[in-house]
Amino acid sequence: MKYSAFVISALAGGSASAFAPAGTITRQNSTPLFAVKTKDSPSTSTSSRLKRTTPLTDWAKTNDIKVGGVEIVASKDAGLGLYSTQNLSANDIVIQVPTKLTLSVESPTDYNTAMEKNLFSSDPKAYRNSPWWTALSIQLNYYDKVDSVNQVAGGVDIKPWIDSLPRAYDTPFHWSESSLDELQYRPMMEAVALQKRVWRKQYDDLAAASKEFSSRISYDDFVWGCETARSRAFSGAYSGSAFNPIPYATVTALVAAYIGLGIGTVEQAANGAALVVCGSILKDFVFPKLLKAQKYVICPLIDMANHVGVGATGNVAFEYFSDGFSLSALDPGVQQGKEMYISYGPRNNDQLLQYYGFVEQNNAHDVYILPPIRDWNIEALEQACGRKVGPGRLEKLDRAGLLGFATNLNTDTEAANSIGGVVLTRATGIDPAVIQALRALMSSDDEWDESGEAIGNFAAEVSPANERAARTAVRRAMELELESKTTTIEEDENLLKMYKEGKGVDNEEVLAVLFRLEKKKLLQEAIRNMV
Numbered sequence: 001m002k003y004s005a006f007v008i009s010a011l012a013g014g015s016a017s018a019f020a021p022a023g024t025i026t027r028q029n030s031t032p033l034f035a036v037k038t039k040d041s042p043s044t045s046t047s048s049r050l051k052r053t054t055p056l057t058d059w060a061k062t063n064d065i066k067v068g069g070v071e072i073v074a075s076k077d078a079g080l081g082l083y084s085t086q087n088l089s090a091n092d093i094v095i096q097v098p099t100k101l102t103l104s105v106e107s108p109t110d111y112n113t114a115m116e117k118n119l120f121s122s123d124p125k126a127y128r129n130s131p132w133w134t135a136l137s138i139q140l141n142y143y144d145k146v147d148s149v150n151q152v153a154g155g156v157d158i159k160p161w162i163d164s165l166p167r168a169y170d171t172p173f174h175w176s177e178s179s180l181d182e183l184q185y186r187p188m189m190e191a192v193a194l195q196k197r198v199w200r201k202q203y204d205d206l207a208a209a210s211k212e213f214s215s216r217i218s219y220d221d222f223v224w225g226c227e228t229a230r231s232r233a234f235s236g237a238y239s240g241s242a243f244n245p246i247p248y249a250t251v252t253a254l255v256a257a258y259i260g261l262g263i264g265t266v267e268q269a270a271n272g273a274a275l276v277v278c279g280s281i282l283k284d285f286v287f288p289k290l291l292k293a294q295k296y297v298i299c300p301l302i303d304m305a306n307h308v309g310v311g312a313t314g315n316v317a318f319e320y321f322s323d324g325f326s327l328s329a330l331d332p333g334v335q336q337g338k339e340m341y342i343s344y345g346p347r348n349n350d351q352l353l354q355y356y357g358f359v360e361q362n363n364a365h366d367v368y369i370l371p372p373i374r375d376w377n378i379e380a381l382e383q384a385c386g387r388k389v390g391p392g393r394l395e396k397l398d399r400a401g402l403l404g405f406a407t408n409l410n411t412d413t414e415a416a417n418s419i420g421g422v423v424l425t426r427a428t429g430i431d432p433a434v435i436q437a438l439r440a441l442m443s444s445d446d447e448w449d450e451s452g453e454a455i456g457n458f459a460a461e462v463s464p465a466n467e468r469a470a471r472t473a474v475r476r477a478m479e480l481e482l483e484s485k486t487t488t489i490e491e492d493e494n495l496l497k498m499y500k501e502g503k504g505v506d507n508e509e510v511l512a513v514l515f516r517l518e519k520k521k522l523l524q525e526a527i528r529n530m531v
Helices: 044-062 113-119 124-128 132-146 159-164 177-181 186-209 211-216 219-232 245-260 266-290 349-356 378-385 393-399 432-441 445-450 464-483 489-501 507-529
Strands: 036-038 070-075 079-084 093-098 103-107 234-236 294-298 314-319 324-329 367-370 422-425
Touching: 044 070, 044 079, 044 159, 103 132, 113 124, 113 132, 113 211, 124 186, 132 159, 132 186, 132 211, 132 219, 132 294, 177 186, 177 507, 186 211, 186 219, 186 349, 219 294, 219 349, 349 507, 367 464, 367 507, 378 464, 393 432, 422 507, 432 464, 464 507, 489 507
Parallel strands: 036 070
Antiparallel strands: 070 079, 093 324, 103 294, 234 294, 314 324, 367 422
16 A cells, blocks of 8 residues: 655644544444455455454554544555445544554654664664654664554554555665666656665665664665655644643633632733643644644554545544544545545655556646756757757856756755756646746847847747747657657557556566656647647
8 A cells, every 4th residue: 555745734723624523433333443355356465465454453443543434455456445334425534543553753853762762872863863754764663673562652562553564665666777767767767766875875874873773674674664654654734732631721720719819810810821822822833833844644544545646535634632643534425335545645656656656547746857958959949940049048048047957966855856857747737937948049039139138038928939939849849758768659558458468467567668658648748738
């Protein structure tokens, strides 16, 4: 199963907006906690995970995780997922998990005494200053390899949950070079190469900082934890604590005593109470946002929900007053027997394949990163437009940063376009800045002189002829990119049909073809729209 970053929603006035009284689950009205089923002959690895979910459901019952209306189902194509066992209405809650049973980190700095004491006693900052996915990997491996008892959760043994997690991931990180070549997409190949370098260095730095860590957690273990974190954690800006009634009860008692004993006036007591309330709101809602704190959470059972880019039927939310996380149905609800999907957010196929190991067909959020303009075939563009690139244009565009970069010095695995390539999205088309650059690049001498040789003066259309030339140049660049592929759209479609009918085909072969086919379709759409 794959999971990703998802927004934690919390309201200052109460619990998360996804909750409605009618949908709240109690022990009395919940259905039996998970029936585990198979569907459409699941793969061997999926069947193995399915067997490991039985102890998980027993563990969930024991630890007050409330579930009703869904079951875990294993399918051939999607692995494990959550399916409704009854018709669900909007706001019906199907899973509630106490916060103490989750694993979480706060970014940019996470303080976890158990990790620091048991794995990094010689250098606590090595854990404290790690990226969020590294910190979660450390936690996952600690509970998997060292001690499965979570003291933060009150001494709860979380081994059944940890054992239910995937033990291997079919992401490009593990692919051979030949399989990566089959993607026919340079940005993904570079992203995976960077990911490998960054993760290796992260592990080596941790190992150098702590022998306790390196002696218990291998590099392969670390990678497993990173992939689990990247594919199953959800995140949100809210990182304050849950509702704590003690300060409010205390201030109520003090106000009563203050007035009853005649120590002060009602106005003075009200002012004191207001300060306490405001302080609590500032601590829980305002300061975390001002400090741009981010919290990343892996939540048992809820992490079984699969992703859909558009049309999610489930919503994950944080319950401020009950200190827990929930999964509830979105409008218009979920029919019995249908899978409940959540959205990981606007993920393109580059992100989905690299970190989750799947490709979404007709992904509304997909992107294509063309080479930077500096690498385009200028002569071919000139021929297509019937114009010559005049002197000074390329130099001005380079100084404005519109030609992209000659080399990639990036070390940030979150940066998908580190070389300044031309970004094309299914939702909005070509980047407007590229059209601006092409207006300037393909401008006539008169147009260039009238602009004052300023790139900024090409932000809007300067003439019908110039606009036609700019759009023709972009279209030709996309055509050349599509023509450069070693297989056509038709050939890829035939390959997928053959793979579907055949046996013994590696999943990475199917994913590589599906990925590159989606990219080519996106290019083809953009070419047709660039008139």
